[in-house]
């Protein structure tokens with residue numbers, strides 16, 4: 454995404470609170486009413502069920518350099534994630550905080566009520582990204598999506614995003630929403646490369662956020678990735694994440710302990726064009742996450 458210049462509407466109000474700019478100027482693009490979205494490698498938090506571990510992991514990640522944290526109502530850890538954001542020595546405004554509305558909460562009143570409940574649990578007055586987690590359950594595009602527009606207009610979220618959509622559902626959502634779709638989050642890794650959705654992300658100008666970027670650990674003994682890791686003196690996990698970054702995908706690995714900082718090394722690894730093409734040529738396998746009522750089934 455292009456860099457933007459915050460026009461000088463940023464100010465300090467009479468009560469001392471920072472007033473966020475109401476519009477932004479993007480060189481070459483012009484005036485837009487949204488803050489820029491600088492989306493780098495993120496920390497996934499699904500499975501961080503123990504609150505203490507979750508909070509400590511978020512603190513470790515932010516202090517190591519992560520600036521994007523991904524949670525969801527479904528993960529039941531928004532409070533622990535929020536505690537980590539508060540405890541880390543990093544300015545909240547430097548962090549992209551993403552949460553997702555549970556598919557059972559996608560009726561209009563429930564979207565509104567539970568988005569505010571998410572903010573309360575996170576201890577924040579806004580999130581950067583509010584996703585439709587799955588287009589199923591109570592998802593009714595014409596009823597659900599306008600509430601996401603309203604929540605953006607009200608400042609509950611800076612950006613509207615979707616997850617687990619098909620190309621047709623993406624097109625439908627784009628037609629209904631006033632807001633641009635800022636990100637589409639789907640499973641994406643070297644064994645499930647999502648070429649169609651990556652092309653659509655480029656065409657529609659949204660971020661493709663890749664979940665399960667390590668195929669939930671299944672990639673870690675892959676011989677092709679391991680050979681590249683040996684040659685480049687890094688680990689298989691880092692090679693998978695570096696491939697995603699080089700191909701314009703924003704990976705959000707879930708990690709604990711030393712894996713948190715290990716994965717950041719993906720930002721410093723440069724894979725050669727031959728190595729990237731070798732990974733591109735890997736055969737796609739099955740999805741890791743494939744519920745029967747997913748839109749693609």
Ligand SMILES: NC(=O)c1ccc[n+]([C@@H]2O[C@H](COP(=O)([O-])OP(=O)(O)OC[C@H]3O[C@@H](n4cnc5c(N)ncnc54)[C@H](OP(=O)(O)O)[C@@H]3O)[C@@H](O)[C@H]2O)c1
Pocket residue numbers: 496497498499500523524586616617638639663664665666667668669670673688690691705706707708709710712713715716742
């Ligand atoms: N939108 C959706 O529907 C959706 C669905 C699934 C996931 N997600 C998001 O995507 C995030 C990531 O996906 P995921 O959790 O399914 O899978 P993942 O990130 O592909 O894999 C996580 C697994 O990899 C291990 N791991 C991480 N870094 C490692 C390293 N450097 N070396 C060895 N093992 C490593 C982790 O173990 P340790 O904990 O031991 O490090 C964990 O077992 C989730 O946490 C969630 O935020 C979204």
